Amino acid sequence: MTAQPTESRRDELLAIAARLFAEKGFRNTTVRDIADAAGILSGSLYHHFDSKESMVDEILSTFQEELFGQYDAILASSDLDPLAKLEQAVLVSFEAIDKHRDEVAIYQNDAAYLLTFERFAYLGERNQQSRAVWLTLLQNGIDAGVLRDDLDLELTYRFIRDTIWVAVSWYRPGGRRTHTEIAKQYLSILLEGIHHG
Amino acid sequence: MTAQPTESRRDELLAIAARLFAEKGFRNTTVRDIADAAGILSGSLYHHFDSKESMVDEILSTFQEELFGQYDAILASSDLDPLAKLEQAVLVSFEAIDKHRDEVAIYQNDAAYLLTFERFAYLGERNQQSRAVWLTLLQNGIDAGVLRDDLDLELTYRFIRDTIWVAVSWYRPGGRRTHTEIAKQYLSILLEGIHHG
């Protein structure tokens, strides 16, 4: 169980690749870009990974496993009421934007393209899973009488999903507001609206 | 003032290019893709346009001129109160998603990349202009006492901007809801929130 130098070099390269994929997009990042940033030559990358696709695959699947584990824990939790669960899901999502910005950005920008390959079909399944999570949270809130029941559920889900994840395009850690403060403002608008009174 | 065949062929090719740029992204669309879709060979495209960049340039600048003309008209209008102006701006934006889906999608997906070229600097200016429009609408609403004054204006602006334009990723004309119905649901959530009571 000691540190494995091989593993850490892999992770280092993956982190470099993730940063570049997030900044420039997957297609627009060349293996030479990644190698340059790592201080090696492009051919050397293929000692660690068998393709550029393998890199983004590992980056995204690792991240999603963690994120959906958190959603599952919230859904399964017995000491949160429906409203608290919804709030917690929003908070966890903004935390993901803070802690895993590159991964979220890659997913936002490149998932549609990657989905055209069979090997990334799991991204589509995760999409469905995410939809199920939010629809469940919303429906439970409606059933408990704490959320409006006159809204289109599907539209409301998209509204929430979009406003959360799109924040990765402008959120910068260390900025004027922490991710928690942003999440709370978002929740305030989402729950109470911007209308006065 | 008769029909100009040269002009209409140009427009036809631009529409084909816009559709492909919107579907696959600007970088991921090759000039051969465009030529194939138009039923000609790639070299022939250069009789009409001097580069792929010129095509997307013409597509985006034409669209933005129209959209910002509408925003300016709303801001200048004297028979709308602050709340009505805000609502009108949201409606006009969703109408743009309906009427100019390709252009909006291209802007959403590729503006960040295009902005790295000097020739597309005007996209950055349009960004600033858009921000000014929404901040003005919000501030006028707050001053008139119809909007909450306890929210971060900048965050609220981003919230509105993001929820509107990201809809282009899932909205399809002829779907279950018209763009006007979607705009009204969005306004309902934005103004009143999803909380019950």
Place this chain on the structure above:
DNA sequence: GTCTATACCTAGATAGAC
């Protein structure tokens, strides 16, 4: 684990015939 060298492919763009 990295380098040298290179194969192979696809991209944007051009020149001149028709």
Place this chain on the structure above:
DNA sequence: GTCTATCTAGGTATAGAC
């Protein structure tokens, strides 16, 4: 206005030496 033919640059990936 379109075609044929082609140039050049830059991309992913590989093979084998060090």
